Every structure is written in C-alpha cells, then in structure tokens.
Amino acid sequence: MEDIRIGVFICHCGTNIGGILDITSITEYTKTLPNVIYAADNIYTCSELGLSEIRGKIKEHNLNRVVVASCSPRTHENLFRETCHEAGLNPYLFEMVNIRDQDSWVHMKEPEKGTEKAKDLIHMGISKAALLKPLEKIKVEVTPSAAIIGGGIAGMTAALNLAKQGFQTTIIEKESQLGGNLRLLNKLYPIEVDASKLLEIIDIIERNKNIHVITSAVPIKVEGFVGNFEISVKEREQISKIKTGIIIVATGAKPLIPKGLFRYNGKSIITQLDLEPLLKENKLVAQNIVMIQCVGARNEERPYCSNICCMTALKNAMIIKKLNPNSNLVILYRDIQVHGTTYEDYYRKARENGIIFIKYSSDKPPLVKDSIIEVYNELRNQEINIPYDLVVLSTPLIAHEDSTTLAKLLKIPQQDNNFFLEAHVKLRPSDFATDGIFICGSAHWPADVRESISQAYAAASRASRILSKDTLEVEGSTAEVDIEICIKCKICTRMCPFSAIYKNKEGKIEVNQVLCKACGVCGASCPTGAITILHFTDEQILSEIASCGGEF
C-alpha cells in the first residue's frame, strides 16, 4: 500500500483569514492529523514565495499529496495544481480547502467558531486527500474554424479578424442580409459619420475567401464541445451542418417599442429609431423638439441603464440643430451617461450649441399633453411647460425574444432582462463559462458601435487562443460507468445537463469525457451506484463526512 505523505499549507490571505481565524492553533492542530508530514502557514500561499515553498517542500519531504487551505478553488485551484505539477506531482493529488469564502468571511463576528470550523474543514480535506488518485487530462483535437451567430457590426468584425488570422469562418445571420441595427441608423456619434460608411465592411466580408455567410438562417441544434462543435443550421427550408472549433454569439439586441408610454403614436411622438430615417431622408419638419430619456429603462421592469441612449439623443439633437439652427431642442434626462473623454466633450459641445438639458426625477416623470409637456425641473424646483411639435422617446435596447432559445441550444446562461451572462464580469468579459463559446456586442449588454467593434476583436482574440492550437487539454475529472452494474435504465442520460452521457451503438451507457463537467448529477441519480465521479468518488466524499463526525 502507498505511503501517504501529505503537506498542508494554510494561507492567511493577508488579514482576510489571518485577521479573523487563529492560524497558529489551526496549524498546530493540522500537524496532529493522520498522514500529515508537513504543515505550515503563509501570508499569501498564492504569492511566488508561497508557491516556491510548495514546490520546495514537495521535494524536501517527498510529499505525495498537497492540501492548501485558503480562498476558493474557483479562482485558485488551477494555480496550485500547476504548482504541484511543476514539482513533479500529479495535479489531481492536490486538494483545496476553502477557509476564506466559506469560513472567515462568513464567521467574521464569531472567530472562535470560525477557527473550529477551519479545523474540521482541513481534517475533511486531509481525509479526502489520502484517497485521491492521479488522473490525466484529456487531449482533444481542434477544428481550426469559427462560427459566428449574428451578422451585425460585432459579428462581422469578429469574423473579419479571425479570417485575417487565417481561420475559416462562417457567419450565421437570421435576416436576409448582413448589417444588423447599423442598417437602421442615419449617422453615428461622436463624429456624425454616415452609418453606411461602416457598412462598407460587408463588401470586404463578401470578398474574403475565408468567410462564408449564411443569411436567413438560424442554428437549430448544437452538438459537441470546445474544439469540435457541430451546428445544424436551418437556412430557409434547408438544413446544413457546420463543423467548428469555437462559437461567437453576436446576436445583438433591439430597441424597445414604447407602447403605451408617453402617448407614443409613431407620428408626433416617436422613438430615436423612428427619427433616424426621417433625418436620413431629410423629412423632418418640426420646430420644437423635446427628447425624453430613460423611457422604459431604469424602472422596476428594466432596472438597467441602456448605455447608448444619452449619446444617441445628443447626436440626433446636434444633427437637427445643424440642419435648423433656429429649432428648439430640449432633452429631459435623469443622469447624462457620457463617460470618458470623447463623449463628455460631445456633451459639452451640445450645451454650447444651445441644446437645453432639464433634469427630471423618476418619481415625477414628464407628462405629455396635446401640444405641451409638463415637467418638474428638479434642479430649479419648478414645474414648467414646454411646447412641442415632436417628442422623441429614448428607449433602451432589449434582448431579442429568441435569445432564450439560443441560450438553451448553446447551454449558456442568461441574467436579468435576458442578456447573456459572461464567465467573469471583470476578468473574463468575453468568455462564457462553457469552454469555446464567446460573446460580443449588445447580446451581452447594450453597446454602441465603437464598443461593439472593440468587443468583437476581444472575442476573436479569446477564440484564437483555442483555434491556434492543434490539441486542447480538458479536465480529467469525469464520470465513469461500471457497465457490469449498469442496468441501462437511462435515468442518467436524461439528467445530464451537458448531454455528456448516452447509450452507444452497442447499447451500453457511455460518457463523453470531453463534454462531462463532473457535476455529479448522473452519479447521484443512478439507482444501482454504477456511476463514479472521478476525483469525487463515494469513498472520498464519505471519508470527508466521517472526519467531521458524520455517521452513515
């Protein structure tokens, strides 16, 4: 039998853990636990100093299991696994114990109990560590081509970048032509260039040999996994299949039609989007124009700020003022959202050009009457009447109705108001948690043209990290079926959220190891106990329960 030699590293995380729990007593306790050869504390185990100590102690004490008690495996497990690997230890012989997120942070006001809990958690981790088995990561080949869902400015930009990098790219567009919302616009802020100028990219795309465009088409089925997706696309009545290494979601969003709000009628009371063609065709006849911001946004139903509406209103007001310097333009706003240098400059220019800004409050919204708007001017504490012959409502971008269908097809999450949810809001804004799927443009959050283009390049950058590799390594911890015990009831195949477990041609239940995320649903639902989740075996989990006093 293998001689188990465990090294335990207990992290202070500055004062995040060390300022609350009694690390000295935890370390002393840890030293008394079975199989523990070495135990010590560090200020930051994840610092280069901490990591080199792990590497050093593995060699010095011939450790064959490593336990780190610190923050959370969510952010740090990979780093510590890699460190073990560098010291010659199989990365799966590492176990992480969470004594910060699930202990010191929640028990800030009861540090003694927190300290006792940390001891139990470490005891559990050590019991599991003793039973860990080495595993290997699984290698998969990569199809070096890309599929982009949505042919607006974001999708087109991402496609062009990937094509220039030499990857075959397919754009799947729902409408009959490329261009998306950009087709509906007259000019773009902040330099009032014609929207058609940016649509010139369509020609470039159509001429690029690496790009294949399918219009009037939607994905109806997505199978496979990172490096090897297969998308079934329905193009009118025809169904074709696309093999691709990655998928970029660039389906955009659409402006809210403000039915029932501020007496919207599409004639004298219109939206910013209705205004665009009027300006393009020079058909605007109005002298007194009032714009109302946050129509249907920043309320209970849609609590978010749509990001682009303030600049859109400023732009259209500036264009009108230029066409007709005698026109009266009033913008009723709550907060002017123009961050950064260029947009703030634009706002200042609008004020200098005589556009009037009046701040209203959400509890006293403007009242649109037949020829005047009654509004409470918050900054002057005054009710005022503004005559109008045109009211323009600035409405938010909202998610497409079919975004939920796409979310289900791709198994990607959505959040409030059906925008797609990225893997990590700060550090992985272009990735989904599902490997190989990326996001850009307004499908993620309302974005203007400049932001959509930036995001498209970012998504392409993230995608190219995968496409440039011949093979990828995926997680070695997966489900395993013991076909001797399996009764082929197929409960697991119905339960698996990743479609990773299925009945093969020989009628046996099989796991696709690449798709499997080791979530454990199949194992928990198997009536005969035929399924084992590697790295989370029954034996390992029961040993953890036993070591914190559990009985079974």
Added chain:
Amino acid sequence: MEENLKSVLIIGGGIAGIQASLDLAERGFKVELVEKESCIGGRMAQLDKTFPTNDCSICILAPKLAECNRHPNITLHTLSEVKNITGEAGNFTVKMLQKARYVIEDVCKGCGDCEVICPIRGLPNRFDTNLNSHGAIYIPFPSSIPLVYLIDDKKCLYLNYGICGLCVKACGAGAIDFSQKDEEIEFNVGSIIIATGFDVFDATLIPCLGYGRINNVVTGLEFERLICASGPLGGHLVRPSDKKEPKKIAFINCVGSRDINYNPYCSSCCCMYTTKEAMVAYEHDNEINSTIFYIDLRAPGKDFQKYIKRGNREYNINYVKAKVAKIIEDKKKNPIVIYENTKTFEIEREAFDLVILAASMIPKKDAEELSKALGIELDHYNFFKGDTYHPQVSSKEGIFLCGACREPMDIPTSVLDASSAAARATEILSER
C-alpha cells in the same frame, strides 16, 4: 530574426498589459513585456476590492501575475523603459533601457533577510500611497511579481558613500550585486501594444478642497490602501489625524474631472468606485454612514445600476447631487463640507469624520515622451489617440493601445480592450 518578428512588445504591466500578454502568449506569439516599476500588477494591485462584485482585487489578480511570470512565451523586463522605436509594422526595432536593480533576479529568493538588516528606514512606499515606509532594499508589496528585491540607488549607503554593505552579508543566496549598471537592450518585434495606464490627479491643485492641508481629507487611492487588509493599517480603518474609527464619511466625485479648470472629461470609474469604497467601509463597520456627492450618477455598465441601488438600500449610502464648493476643518479635525443643496437651494455645512476625494484619472506624465519615442499622436488631453471607431488603433500602423492610457476606463473595460488590442496585433503578425 524571423522568430522575433512573430513577437509583440507590450509596454506596461498593469491589468491591461497582462491580459494582452496572456492572450498573445496563449495564441502562440512571443511577448516582451516591459514594465517601468520593479514589479507587475499596476493600479489593480493597489486596490482593495473591485466593483461590481466586490471581489478582493489582489486575490483575482495574483493568479494572472503568476501566470505571466511563468509563461514560457512571456519575457518580463521590469525597471525598464522604451527609449526609441524604429522600423515599421511587422518589423520594429526597440531600444529599451533597463535600470540596475542591484539584486540578481535569478538568484534572489525574496526571503527578506536583507530588508531586516538594512539600516536605512522610513523611505515612503509609493505602492502604499506613501502611507507606509520601507528601507533602501525592498519590495513594494509582499506578493510582488517578480518576487525580487531592489535597491534604491539614491538612498543606499553603499552605492552613495561606499559604506555599509550589510545586505551583502545578510543575503544567503548571494544575490546582491552592486556592480550592476543600467543597460541598453535592443530587440525586434512585429507589433507593439501600449498599456501604460494612468496617473492620479494631484488634488492639492484645488486648494479649496483642503487636500494636503486637512489631515482627514484623502484620495480614493489612499483610501484603498487604508482599508485594504494587506495595507499599512492591516485593514483596520481609522482616520489619519487621531486614529479614530470614522463613522460618517463623505465621498466627493469629479475632483478635477468634468471641470474646465482642470480636466474637462469624465474619469468613467468614480461613481462606481466611491460606491464600492462606501460599501467596503460599511462592511468593516455597520455604523458607518456615507454620503456621495455627485454631478451625474454615471453607471451605464453591466449591473451597475443595480449596484448603486444596493449601495443606497443596504449600505447606508446617501447620494447627494451637488458640486462641493469648499472643505474646511473644525477644532476636532473634522472636515466640514460646504455645498449647495440642490433641493432647497440652501448652502449646507456638514461635518464628517473623513472625506475621500475621487481625484481624476489623468494621462501618465511621461506620455508625451513615450509618444515621441514611438512616433504616435496624443489627443488634446495627452491620452494616446485612437481611431474613433477602432479606439485601440493608434496613429501609426502596427502600434495599438489599450486600457486607461487611451481614455479613463474601469477594469472590465480594460481587460476587454486588452484582448481587443491583442487581436489587432495578431492580424499584423499573421499577415507576414
């Protein structure tokens, strides 16, 4: 030579430079990452928590720093500055000046034995916004990467007077090398990304706000260090004048921003980070009440409105629309904020225990020098000038921009911007 042209120079090792480096390195290109300071991490390493999730900043940054340091495709040049660039997209020649560290990088273990013995004390630690001090041999913060000490050549007794040398004896590894000289290094790259970030506006330039004169008026960045668990106070928040725990805190937004006398632009992040700082203060002590003085509450990013609402409902944060006119001090050293209440038109005088100024994000002071060395344009504020609809594209082919060096921006936007610049650099390298 051929090989070198498949590489990218990245100037600046903050979150933007790090993200661009990692993307390109994973894409298979070589990266020369040049950082002026002795370690990478930039501004993000100085922050306590980050909005809108309130994750601990260094905790989520540290794995990326480590990855950057260990990645076989990334070469890290710290204490280094780019002096001159010649050539064109696809083939640039870079001249870089690497300052002497006086500690051999490959030999130093970062143990700190030298630091303990160094007789020089009390040099202000810039990483801790001068709230803390270090000796003549030091690292800026405990999880610095690379974890290699450096010697302050202006203060070291040996380098200036030829005496002392205690660190040489203390260093078991033999890492101290006083004979090191600044070195000029030349290499070739195919493309260049600038990610030099931003400086913080000097709030003493607005004398009526009392910064520098009134002890209990601090900047946002100073507050990050004050409240940070790994900061000089160990995360126990007290105010500077008398070390009392503050209960009533004011945050003043747009200090130097949206102000034609100083910086007419919006610094993009302050509405959100003052909210975050007020939340973190409340988490430290539930008796803390905060007031945030703002012009417009700008929160257009993902989940930002929700964040502000949460601050208001759950963290005792009061938002007041007002441009603060003046801050004075009472006898108990309490700052008194004077502003016009926009609801009543009354001039209000309100005493606080501590006031935090959200000082503008301004262009790096050496932006002009670097722009000349690279032959690229700055905008009218001295930020690096990008194309209107392709803001990462500089005025010179093959040179790209990302992060706050081109416009003030927050962390998520900088990360995105960095990946975006990386993709553009990839186009240049793929064409050849």
